[in-house]
Amino acid sequence: MTDHDAAHVVVPFADFVVARGQALQRTAYLFTGDWLLAEDLLQTALARAYPRWDRIVRDDPEAYVRRVIVNTWSSWWRRKWRGETPTGQLPDRVGSDPYAEADRRDAVRRALARLPLRQRAVVVLRFHEDMSETQVAAILGISVGTVKSQASKALAKLRADDALTGYGAAAAAGGE
Amino acid sequence: MTFTDEEQALHAALADVTLGQPPMPVDRMAGVRRRHARRRAVQSVGAAVLAVVVAAGVFVSTNVVGRSVTPAGRSVPSWALPWPDHRDGSVSQQILDGAVIAWRQFYGGPGNAGRPTKVIWYAGQRAVNDSEVVVVFELESAEGRRLVAGYADATNVDGSAQVHVAPGSSPWVLYDAPAPPPSYRGVVGLNLTASGSIDSASYDNWIVVLTHPTAPQISWSGAGLNGGGAATDKGLIVADVGQPTGQVYATVVDHPEQRGGGTNGQLPVGVPGNNKSRVPHLRQVGPLRGAPVGLRSLGEVASQGESVDSNLSFRGHGATTIYARCYGPGPIRVAVDTDKSDAGTVVPCDDRLHVLAGGQLGPNQFGGKGHSFAVHASDYTAWRVDVVAH
Incomplete structure (x- = not known):
């Protein structure tokens, strides 16, 4: 062969x-x-x-x-989906009822959806696919510096949305 | 790579978000095939319309989108072909540069040795109903001079998508060969087909042929083709030649004032020095009339050259029967559940249906469930094969 x-x-x-x-x-x-x-x-x-x-x-x-x-x-x-951004209210009782985990996931999903296109792409490729900044830059056709800045802005927005609340302990424990 | 606590939290959050993933749909593969067929059907309509236009006259004008071809007398290095630059702006230079990057990943040597120090462009534009981006360029590096021609699905190089995620990964199909001397007056050609139509019974082979700018016409011929020709745009044509059953040839009709208006003879359409580039998309083999359909079939496949096809959901064992039809240099060899080089059933290629005893179904050679069969054939042999369990 x-x-x-x-x-x-x-x-x-x-x-x-x-x-x-x-x-x-x-x-x-x-x-x-x-x-x-x-x-x-x-x-x-x-x-x-x-x-x-x-x-x-x-x-x-x-x-x-x-x-x-x-x-x-x-x-x-x-x-066609430029305007598609879920606008439902964020759950206001995160962690306080049997649906807390689902609500928490929903909050992350909604926060992701509110991110601009490029920031969302950077977040997914960088932090879900574990690609390097260079690889993300390559796939999106932007500079490494832009990847860094977009990731930083995305994190700031997710932070402002409280989307990462409750995940710190899991991360620290090495869980996913 | 190291992440901050917050980045690790985001990593965990993203993983958490996907926890509700539904099980793999049973019809995912079928869905992919349906989408492929739909896309192919849409594109074949465009190809059919163009085929009518081509048939209307012996010589048709080229469909090159040429708008601002640089003069033939442009300044190029002494080692390069003194041919014009046909880039027409229909594709950004950033995308075209991706082809050079891909070349380096495919063929360039390590370190600076493979880094092109000079690139001379001859073509870089959309073609084939705008579904493909074609490129032709020469380059010089520390390792020598190369001629490169190739293409990519336009949808996969639009915007930023052509970028290379991992070494060797690229949407570009490139053919590389030693650069011809500047005095070369033959052709540099590509065989390609409309993206997404490759499995269609009606897909056509297109040719992109580039030659010296003083050639007013290029004609084409080949087994299974009616033949035809087109006026060049300073040496370039892009044409739908139909469905060949063998090699496609181009004949450069020189200017009457040169060489007495003669030709260089029939030249295979391809990149000189690269035999793979000469392989056209052959007309698909006709149906296997009489072959049983249904659960006992591993699935009918039509293609050309070497191929391996798997049916992961097929449950069966024991002997098989092979239904096969092929044409070309043949014969072909059909091997069931084995990759042994001498195994398989030999099928003569006379474009007639042959029903022959096949091998025993065994463990899938790739491991896991289902079964597979391999067809061993030359690049110029087209075939249609079905393997049926008893």
Whole structure:
């Protein structure tokens, strides 16, 4: 078997979808804030990768699909969902009832949705995907300095929204 | 990388937000295929309209978006082709530079040795119903001079999306070869197809052909094609040539005042010195009439060249029957659940249906559930195969 064959054989498209689909859907969800939209975004990205799988599988297919997710989400946002920002009231009883955990997650989701496009992208890629600032800069086509400043501003907004309240202890304990 | 407490809290919060993730939908793969088919159908309409236009005349004007081609006499280094720059502004230079970055990742040597010190552009624009971005450039580095031609799905290089997340990751398909001498008067070509249409029974092979700027016309021919030609835009054509069944050739019709108005003969469309670039998108093989459909089938696949296809949900065991049809240099070899180099059923390529005994279903060669089959074929052999369990 040649090297080409080996690369070709390693990750059939269907296997990739099974193996990495859920992780990619989580990333898509952090962009869209809606699981159905996330699945829609994921399938759109996979459909774009599908016809050229033979080529991209030789390199880094997951990076390719993730890049398409970011770009597709960005184009959706520009095209029709610029005004889509959930505006419901923040829960006012965080941690005080049986639904506290769900409310806390909802608060984070809403706070994320209120972030501007670029800041949201920086937050997801940097702090969910654990990409380096250089990698985030590359995927978004901005400078490393801009990544830093956007991350800083995003953190400030999330802080102002109390979105991170209650997560400090979990983080300190190493939990996710 | 180190994170502050607050950043760690954000990391935890993001992970927490995704805790309510629903299970993987059973039809995710089917959904992907449906979207792909829809996208393909939309694009094939555009291709069909263009095909009618092409058929209307022997020579058609090129669909190059050329607007401000630089003069042929532009100043280029002595080692470069004295051809014009066809970049037309339909794609930003930042995107085009991404192709050079990709080249360095694919082919450039380590460190400064692979860093291009000079890039001479010949083409960089949208083509093929604007669905692709094509590039042609020469570059010089410490390792020598190279000629590079390639393309990318336009939707994947728009905006900022073409950037390379990891080394070697790129939406660009690039063909690299030693740069020809400046006196070269042949062609630099690409075979490509409209993005998303590659699995369609109706997708066409497009060609992008660049030659010296004094050539007024380029014609094309090849097995399965009606042939045709186009007036060049200072040496460049982009054309939908139809559905070939073999190599596509271009003939440069020289200016009457040069070489007596003759031609250089038929030249394979591709990058000189790079055989892979010469492989066109072949017409798909016709249907496997009589092959059973349903649960016993691993799934019908039509393609060309080497391929491996998996059906992770297929449950079965025992012997198989192979339904196969192919044309081209053949034969092809169909191997079920094995990657042994000599395993598989050999199928002659005469564009007729062959029903042959296949291998035994065994453990999936990739591990896990389901089964897979590999088709071993030359790049110029098109095939359609189904593997059916008894």
